[in-house]
Amino acid sequence: xxxxxxxxxxxxxxxxxxxxxxxxxxxxxxxxxxxxxxxxxxxxxxxxxxxxxxxxxxxxxxxxxxxxxxxxxxxxxxxxxxxxxxxxxxxxxxxxxxxxxxxxxxxxxxxxxxxxxxxxxxxxxxxxxxxxxxxxxxxxxxxxxxxxxxxxxxxxxxxxx
Amino acid sequence: xxxxxxxxxxxxxxxxxxxxxxxxxxxxxxxxxxxxxxxxxxxxxxxxxxxxxxxxxxxxxxxxxxxxxxxxxxxxxxxxxxxxxxxxxxxxxxxxxxxxxxxxxxxxxxxxxxxxxxxxxxxxxxxxxxxxxxxxxxxxxxxxxxxxxxxxxxxxxxxxxxxxxxxxxxxxxxxxxxxxxxxxxxxxxxxxxxxxxxxxxxxxxxxxxxxx
Numbered sequence: 001x002x003x004x005x006x007x008x009x010x011x012x013x014x015x016x017x018x019x020x021x022x023x024x025x026x027x028x029x030x031x032x033x034x035x036x037x038x039x040x041x042x043x044x045x046x047x048x049x050x051x052x053x054x055x056x057x058x059x060x061x062x063x064x065x066x067x068x069x070x071x072x073x074x075x076x077x078x079x080x081x082x083x084x085x086x087x088x089x090x091x092x093x094x095x096x097x098x099x100x101x102x103x104x105x106x107x108x109x110x111x112x113x114x115x116x117x118x119x120x121x122x123x124x125x126x127x128x129x130x131x132x133x134x135x136x137x138x139x140x141x142x143x144x145x146x147x148x149x150x151x152x153x154x155x156x157x158x159x160x161x
Numbered sequence: 162x163x164x165x166x167x168x169x170x171x172x173x174x175x176x177x178x179x180x181x182x183x184x185x186x187x188x189x190x191x192x193x194x195x196x197x198x199x200x201x202x203x204x205x206x207x208x209x210x211x212x213x214x215x216x217x218x219x220x221x222x223x224x225x226x227x228x229x230x231x232x233x234x235x236x237x238x239x240x241x242x243x244x245x246x247x248x249x250x251x252x253x254x255x256x257x258x259x260x261x262x263x264x265x266x267x268x269x270x271x272x273x274x275x276x277x278x279x280x281x282x283x284x285x286x287x288x289x290x291x292x293x294x295x296x297x298x299x300x301x302x303x304x305x306x307x308x309x310x311x312x313x314x315x316x317x318x319x320x321x322x323x324x325x326x327x328x329x330x331x332x333x334x335x336x337x338x339x340x341x342x343x344x345x346x347x348x349x350x351x352x353x354x355x356x357x358x359x360x361x362x363x364x365x366x367x368x369x370x371x372x373x
Contacts, residue, residue, distance in 0.1 A: 007176050014183050018190040025197045029361055032201070036365040043216065044313055044335075044366075047373040057293045085316035100317075102339075 030141050031150070033103045038134045038152030041092065042112060045132055049088040050158045052077055064158065068126040074112055089130055089156060092153075107137045120155055128158040180307045183306040193348045204302035204342050204363050210283060210298075213334060214249070214262055219371025221250030222259045231310050236371055237333060238263075240324045245307055245336070248289070258288040266305040267297075274345040303360075308331045313368060315349035334373055337366040 014119040022091045048056040050116045061067040094110035135145045201218030219236035238246035251260045263284040272278040281298040308320040311332040324330045340363045347356030
């Protein structure tokens with residue numbers, strides 16, 4: 001009887017170990033996809049103009065940074081209803097989508113805002129620095145019952161394009 | 162013989178067998194985890210190269226445009242589903258002729274254990290002349306797929322037909338890469354059976370600055 005109790009405890013520990021190994025494998029595979037998706041969005045946004053006023057502009061704006069899009073208006077401009085219509089960096093602000101991959105569905109949400117050039121904190125007036133934050137979730141990446149959020153960030157400078 | 166002793170022996174035997182089975186399962190799980198880590202390291206090694214090459218295509222190529230004209234001007238040489246060739250300057254010396262880089266999958270089954278493994282080749286022709294310098298990547302690649310997009314941000318399924326060497330090469334704005342790597346040796350979940358190969362898939366859509 002005692003032997004069976006001891007063996008049961010060992011068996012439960014072994015099962016727990018195997019379960020943990022499987023979780024590590026799955027988490028690693030999915031996190032790889034998370035990084036790829038995050039980089040994909042950031043690279044794509046970087047390929048666009050810094051601001052709507054600099055899209056195909058013949059000359060730099062006369063008022064920098066005051067002439068850039070107001071912080072409250074960051075996001076898609078009129079007529080830009082799909083990701084493929086975006087033509088500047090901050091059009092990605094408020095972008096939400098579900099990406100279907102070989103590893104399942106990932107929900108992606110993006111935020112773009114102005115940051116201060118010295119401490120890179122969010123500010124409420126235009127500056128020559130914009131920060132993009134891409135947040136990604138998967139139903140299979142969880143901490144308990146809560147989906148884990150992965151955030152990738154990139155700061156872009158108007159002068160360093 | 163005493164019935165109690167017989168039953169004790171039977172129970173002891175069953176427990177011993179269970180311990181042995183449990184030991185095999187734990188060992189297999191640990192082996193699978195180790196092999197997964199190895200396969201993932203292989204993926205990282207390959208993607209480090211891709212992450213440097215693809216975004217930098219067209220770097221310091223004279224008149225960095227989407228033109229598909231003479232060597233020295235154009236960026237893409239050809240673009241197929243399993244191979245791509247492009248120009249980039251591998252150095253910071255702007256006086257050099259751009260180097261030509263080709264990535265392609267060669268179906269030569271270099272690994273004895275896994276019949277699906279192929280060779281991924283990165284071929285560099287320095288300054289677009291001389292003998293190609295081929296790096297044969299034999300790290301368990303079983304699939305290398307490329308898809309091309311004429312507009313940035315289109316849905317994944319809206320890729321354009323393979324441009325090949327045609328005029329649509331100049332329309333390419335984004336490149337989606339799917340890379341699958343498998344282990345050379347199988348892992349087993351049971352004591353018998355064929356086992357299975359550990360598989361990992363990496364995919365990413367690149368937006369090379371010089372194509373946009």
